[in-house]
Amino acid sequence: MTQRNSQELDPFVERLASLFLREGGCPYGEGGKASPEPTILSLIALLAAGSYEDKANSLIPWILKHQTENGSIGINPMNYGWGTWLSAHFAVFCHHYRLRSHLENAMRFLQSFRSVTLPRDPKAKQDNSIVGWPWVPGTFGWVEPTAWAVIAFNLCGMEQNPRALEGRRFLLDRCIPSGGWNYGNAELNDRELLPFWDTTALALLALQGTAEEKRLSLSLELLEKNQDKINSLLGTAWTLLALKVYSRDTGRLRPKLISVMQTLNDNDFNAAHYAIGIIALSGKKVLTP
Amino acid sequence: MNRRQFIKGTAFLLNSSLIGSLPRSRPAESYPVTLLPMASYEIDLSREIASAISEDGLAVKGKRVILKPNFVEVHPGRPINTHIQVIANVAEACLKLGASAVIVGEASGHRRDPWFSVLNPDLRAVLDKRVKCVDLNHGDAVRVANRGKRTGLSSFYIAEPVMRGDILISLPKLKTHHWMGVTLSLKNLFGVLPGIYYGWPKNLLHFRGIDNSILDLAETIKVHYTVIDGVVGMEGDGPIMGRAKRVGALVMSPFSLAADATAARLMGFDPARIPYLAMAGRFMPGLNGSHVSFRGENPKRFAMRFDCRDEFKSMRGGPFW
Secondary structure, three states: OOOOHHHHHHHHHHHOOOOOOOOOOOOOOOOOOOHHHHHHHHHHHHHHHOOOHHHOOHHHHHHHOOOOOOOOOOOOOOEEEOOOHHHHHHHHHHHHOOHHHHHHHHHHHHHHHHOOOOOOOOOOOOOOOOOOOOOOOEEEOHHHHHHHHHHHHOOOOOOOOOHHHHHHHHHOOOOOOOOOOOOOOOOOOOHHHHHHHHHHHHHHHOOOOOOOHHHHHHHHHHHHHOOHHHHHHHHHHHHHHHHOOOOOOOOOHHHHHHHHHOOOOOEEEOOOHHHHHHHHHOOOOOOOO | OHHHHHHHHHHHHHOOOOOOOOOOOOOOOOEEEEEEEEOOOOOOHHHHHHHHHHOOOOOOOOOEEEEEEEOOOOOOOOOOOOHHHHHHHHHHHHHHOOOOOEEEEEOOOOOOOOOHOOOOOOHHHHHHOOOEEEEEEOOEEEEEEEOOOOOOOOEEEEEEHHHHHEEEEEEEEEEEEEOOEEOOOOOOHHHHOHHHHHHOOOOOHOOHHHHHHHHHHHHOOOOOOEEEEEEEEEEEEEOOOOEEEEEEEEEEEOHHHHHHHHHHHOOOHHHOHHHHHHHHHOOOOOHHHHHHHEOOOOHHHHHOOOOOOOHHHHHHHHOOO
């Protein structure tokens, strides 16, 4: 565990922790059932925010008991086959909490969890033969689950693993020529798709330190120059995380993120997104080696 | 028909304690579709919408109503999503009709960040303060047996707020679709499936066949009413990269397929040539145009020819009226 980060984060951590359930786990929002994604991201946020062992201890047993024999973890504790994309997030958590056997099992699953490849589609210029990670078993690969899986490999010192190398190739292949990432395709019918802030930042985090800087510069500039247009909790948090890792200007993002998190009403509260906000505000590099 | 005439014809049911409880007598195989002129999004049509819903016999009073717009993805300047004023108008109509709760819910298909759908400040600004917005992508879900079985999926996980609602009103956008020809109310049901289960996009449904998935969902989930935003639709390379096409009407019906088939005809497509609509016609009423009874405007007024990708030109037909 790292040392306590900053008292500035206390109110945010307290608000997040107010959702933790007595029986374990964290729901997405008030009144919901405990769910693996907000639980895992809360655990990573608690670590990033400093030493909040007491709060983390109420979540850890709950999440660990949901890891399946094949190492995966799903979105639904009652039906493990769904949402196994979350296994990458789980691996990141296990890495930081030094849960070696759980981590090894999760990484073994991630190595076996492959997206489907497809023949080349004339509508899109991308290389559909590159294997990434899907949201759902038996389907195509997409930017977000692939970026999270590559992040898990990087953190575990497995960045040279063939799956990690191919995952980075996948992300570079899906990069929009003028910068940034959409959720999946870069172009369709000879037209560039719109870059999204969250997927662009995630891909940049996954590629940090491993890809050619020149290929990433347009994407970094895209986030940097659009700081004033990014207003959501999720977009601001991810952009702050990515730009900070690349030592780019983030001056306008931090106060904006604090303001967004402070003014978020209970009805709109999403614990998973809020946890990413705390991770971003902490300044800790928990998603890069 | 002008606005005053429309209200005069239908408003007698408004604010009546009998709203929704009147027995509906309808000739066999007659499925009502209301075409409500809406020249601009600035016009307040909540009274007319309430009148049409009442006339169609939908009992809203005391009910928990879920409004399901289409917020698949945001591109500045492109008419991809259901316009916020249409959502606001329908929400206001439901409040006028005595709904106990009105909830706008969407599981955006491409964007994980709910700021681009139900959290968007522009949407919040136009909605009555009593209306709640819920992100259906994140949160609890209910497993429901798949009544269609075309996809091979035994069940669907449906966002819990949808399952807790009494009435589901679908508010799609009138658009062409680069895989399906058109996207309307039936396709809009993809947006009740949480992204945390199905991903962004809901690629599992693509792999199981988009048409199969549309049909399975249509058999599994009851849509009580449809209001299609055809004020400004999308032609060409829809549902994201197409061009704006002004039609100037809302297409409303308690029968989803009747609304979709009518909307397809307004776009210049023969719904019987659009495979998934034709297949839906085997178990849902409203595909056959001769079985549709129109209220409001004559459909001729809005009929046009939407540009589309070459592979869908064989689906064109008409004139229908």
